[in-house]
Amino acid sequence: MPELAEVQFFRKRWDPGLAQKVIAVLLHPKASVFRGCDIAQLAASLTDSTLLSSAAAAKQMLFRFSGDTWLGIHLGMTGELTIQPADFAPRKHDHLVLRQRDRSLVFSDHRMFGRIQFSLGPSAPDWWTSIAPAISSDSFTVDSVANFLRRRARSPVKAVLLMQERFPGIGNWMADEILWRAALHPKQPAGTLTTEQITTLHRECRWVCRQALKIIGNEGDALRDPPKTWLFPHRWEDGGRCPKTGAKLLREEIGGRTTCWSPARQKLTH
DNA sequence: TCCTATGTTGTATG
């Protein structure tokens, strides 16, 4: 599930463990979510450390522990974080368990496209600091979007929206939601957008990010889906209809991902 | 059996 807002939601799930000591680390050493990281060092450093803080950016999460210890988590396609009882026994897909006195912090991912990154040091790791500035930030400007689209001129705009170096946190459903609101056909080559279309695209990127963060998982412990007025709840329905026009939605693979759009609203314009 | 899945990355080709 995890795109921008879902990642924030899952990060907060570990909040009950803040300021609490990790008394044991359980992990599945062969799980590919640990690819490229030193598991023995990870377990040794986290044991007896305290969870100090956490943050999310794009689709990444970073947890800071005492002793200059940093744990990065990417949820991939099917990853999730949960809180479980202190005596929780990990199942097949529970790859990392941080045991605390009163609970366990658990990372699970059955498909294992997710990733754990471990590092030691006084400041946050490079992969974290080099994440593109958030879409909600001041540096996400119309110009920066226009320049990026120009360099990817022949790619369908849908594929471009999935590029994390300019649209951090956008995933498949958010890209479709943005294009639908901006009334842009997902196949429209990025280089053919008018100035007005780029301005609209920029505005809808910000709107969808802001609203998604407001709606999704901002109420208690349950992930809350966007309402029926969004494309979101209709995109996988068979015979689903556009909430704005009532027209039947179409689905096709574009930019390597299944894409849903409203043909009555989103037309090719070049 | 075959197809799909809210993601990223390495590789081949232009």
Added chain:
DNA sequence: ACATACAACATAGG
């Protein structure tokens, strides 16, 4: 060097 397209990764569920 840059842009573009796509297979590969691993697993479950319809």
